[in-house]
Amino acid sequence: MNDRMILVVDDEYELLEMVKSIFERAGFTQVLTASSGEAALKMCKEQMPDMMILDVMMPGMDGFAILKELRKTSKIPVLMLTARGEAEDKFMGFENGADDYLLKPFLPKELLFRVQAILKRVYPEKERKVFLDAATVDLEKAIVQRNGEIISLTAKEFQLFEKLYENAGRIVTTGSLCQAICGDFWQGYESTLATHIRHLREKIEENPSKPVALVTIKGIGYRLNIKGAQT
Amino acid sequence: MNDRMILVVDDEYELLEMVKSIFERAGFTQVLTASSGEAALKMCKEQMPDMMILDVMMPGMDGFAILKELRKTSKIPVLMLTARGEAEDKFMGFENGADDYLLKPFLPKELLFRVQAILKRVYPEKERKVFLDAATVDLEKAIVQRNGEIISLTAKEFQLFEKLYENAGRIVTTGSLCQAICGDFWQGYESTLATHIRHLREKIEENPSKPVALVTIKGIGYRLNIKGAQT
DNA sequence: AGCAAACTCAAAGTTGCCTCAAAGTTATCT
């Protein structure tokens, strides 16, 4: 879904992989990594990523030096990762042109949210709205508009809708949907999924019992019908 | 965004670029540079900048000479940069018509702050007001107007509101808000944040227990809804 | 120093999302 290119820079292999997987799990398809300042700067020139995640503490060229060098030629947004001891240095990072910073250790959710906030701010997209038969869903704000009324989606409902929207017009299996909501070990979650489907229908359908947009494909799964694209 | 035109005058390329990037990162879109007194004076005539940053120590025409010459024709505000040794000269600068001075080396934040203070003083802006569902917040004065009543915000409440306002319409994570208020080591501050949220709601909401403007996004953070931009 | 306002934090109270099960309904197959 999210096709922005992200460059993660850190000397620790562990952290590099962790951050990379956080983004990949979130649907980012282009995640580059670099383990030194030199490599990072080179990659920046060649690949032109949309955003950089930069660890401050690195041997050789540290995060600040990299940032300073980078700023001579590029304005791409940077989020810095700093450890506890480096507290006051971080101000330097901010003033030198970092867009945000995060203290280690951090929650994956926190990192994702901040990166997405920066991306939205720097590359303002047109509204990501999905038009359905009876309602309109705003993917930015996770809200539904129906009859002028504004209804907000819960976390699970939103995940569910996103998964369906990614495959709009096509059938999505029950297992696939369960996985999108509750992760890998979803066996036995089917009945709960049904409840979420119900709740989502109550928000996006004119008549939840006679669904038009989110239809059941018996024995297989569900399909979301959106307006403007039909098959 | 700040669209005031700023002219930076210095003979050192490094400093020139640094100052320029400080302003550009802060949202200034028109930053000119000049590396000699002659060039600076010429630019002043042609471009009519709104403000000048002037280094005292320069070969040829020094800062004082430039300022003296400038004042024959212009009243634009000037902030002078002086090195430590030139401390007493500062009085000369002041008397010659400088609006402020700053000792090198300085923190970018400090420079920005002073420049913005001067700009506000010299070019008083229209009111920066935020309209909410039940109240109006004045960002200059840090006060809230509701039902004709005037309520002032405390420091933390104001910081909190500013952070939310910067991201108006978007979700701001709890961590981000804590960070904005109490700095870096915010883990464990969440419950205090909740209290500030409560107090802020008591000031800006009609019914703090049924918030309309400052809404909770369960599990993630909060969002500020402002009037005039909504869908 | 003394006071008031602001801040912090913990503890109790509340909300609402998620889950799951049980009963009802619909589609499909023979």
Place this chain on the structure above:
DNA sequence: AGATAACTTTGAGGCAACTTTGAGTTTGCT
């Protein structure tokens, strides 16, 4: 048509997150 499997619908319980209150501490002002 009847049987069966799949899906729908409802409701109740649990739990984590959020709210609210109050009391203690700090801060800033006179």
